[in-house]
Amino acid sequence: MTIVDKNVEYRSLLMIIGRKVCTHEVPLDPAYQYVVYQPTFENAWAQLQLDLGVFDTFEKAKQTFHEMASHPHFKDNFLFVCDKEGQLVGSAGLWPGHHFGMDRLRIHYVAVSQVHQHHKIGSSMVSKLIMKYDATPGKYPLYLATQTNSYGAIAMYSHLGFTAYLGAYEGCTQKQSEANWTLATKILREKSASSF
Template identity: 90%
Template sequence: MTIVDQNVEYRPLLMIIGRKVCTHEVPLDPAYQYVAYQPAFETAWAQLQYDLGVFDTLDKAKQTIHEMASKPMFKENFLFVCDQNGHLVGSAGLWPGHHYGMERLRIHYVAVSQAHQHHKIGSSMVSKLVMKYDATPGKYPLYLATQTNSYGAIAMYSHLGFTAYLGAYEGCTKKQSEANWTLATQILREKSASSF
């Protein structure tokens, strides 16, 4: 995920991807590697999320990762990417969401350090998680929540096969969802014209 652009209006968005739409995992750049979760990553993860504008405070980010890491499903559902020096530069996971009135897995907390963006780390992590989801039985498409001021992330998700969800969901009517995506499309056009 690119940094949240605080100069762009925030509106919530959902995106979905059908099963078997993403047919291959984007290879991770050889300068990076997937590593198993280590408790020492909590501080680096919190800092990464905070730096990208996902959390208002570093303490909230630390509390969130600490709570998630205490759940049994965390280690098997979150990815961590380090550079050649062992520094955490990216993370993403499959985590329960409740946007549809029931618990469903979604792509969550996708983040790549600003200094390491544009190396397809985000695409690699998300494609790997989509493939993992597709390998598990279920009838629902995978989804993710994003926002209009994360237009770089929206472009990446679209490239991988995610599409706009225009229906109603918890806290958002169908009309609001459509209006939010109209704004998002306008922002993406403007930003691509200026080569964001």
């Protein structure tokens, strides 16, 4: 995930991907490696999320990590990527979401350190989680929640096969969902044009 652009209007968005749409895992750059969960990641994870603008305070990020890590679902469903020096540079997970009135797994807390972005670490983690989700029985598509000011992440998710969810969900009408995506599309076009 790229840094949240606080200069862009925030509006919530959902994206979905059908089963078996993503057919292969994006290989992780050889300069990095997946590592098993370690309790010592708490501070590094909190700092990573704070640096990307996901949380307003280090304490909130740390508390969130602590709460998630105490859940039995956490260790098997969160990925951690370290560099050659063993420093945490990325993380993402499958985590229950409640946007549709029931617990459904979603892609959650995708984060890659700014210094280590543009090495496809985010794409690798998300594709790995998609493949994991597709290997479990179920009738619902995988989804994720994002926002208009995370346009870099939206572009990455789209590249992997996620599409805009335009329907209603908890706290958002279909009309509002469509309006949010109209704004997101405008932002993506503007940011894409200005990057050339």
